[in-house]
Amino acid sequence: MDFEFSLALPREAIGIPMVRRILGDSLASRGVTAGCVSDILLAVTEACANAVRHGGPDNRYQVKAAIGRDRCDVRVIDRGHGVVRLPERYPPTDVENGRGILIMRSVVDEISFDMAPGRGTTVHLSKQLSLRPDAQRPASARARELAPA
Numbered sequence: 461m462d463f464e465f466s467l468a469l470p471r472e473a474i475g476i477p478m479v480r481r482i483l484g485d486s487l488a489s490r491g492v493t494a495g496c497v498s499d500i501l502l503a504v505t506e507a508c509a510n511a512v513r514h515g516g517p518d519n520r521y522q523v524k525a526a527i528g529r530d531r532c533d534v535r536v537i538d539r540g541h542g543v544v545r546l547p548e549r550y551p552p553t554d555v556e557n558g559r560g561i562l563i564m565r566s567v568v569d570e571i572s573f574d575m576a577p578g579r580g581t582t583v584h585l586s587k588q589l590s591l592r593p594d595a596q597r598p599a600s601a602r603a604r605e606l607a608p609a
Contacts, residue, residue: 491595507536
């Protein structure tokens with residue numbers, strides 16, 4: 461991976477915009493398309509919201525991101541009670557909650573959950589990056605092309 465960061469955040473909604481800003485700016489600066497950035501940020505926002513809502517009793521959660529040349533991997537880790545089972549379909553239209561996991565599934569290429577009742581949940585999100593036509597490849601890739609054979 462070319463770029464990695466880790467954030468330890470208070471289990472409060474106020475930290476979610478910070479995650480979005482850091483991750484979004486990191487992706488955009490690497491030339492990722494706006495649509496791809498939006499998909500990743502939507503999924504990460506949902507995962508963070510779940511950690512904030514269900515991540516107790518611990519008062520913190522963690523976000524770890526790795527952005528490579530063509531893939532972004534994000535892990536959202538909480539120390540809550542763990543999810544018992546994942547929903548298979550959307551809840552009825554008159555219910556406000558319960559769509560986050562299904563939304564995440566719809567916008568990333570891969571999603572997995574490491575759940576341990578009483579020890580927390582790790583949500584792993586992975587998405588192939590779409591780059592803008594004007595995006596520059598990392599300097600290390602350009603240097604390899606320019607190196608004499």
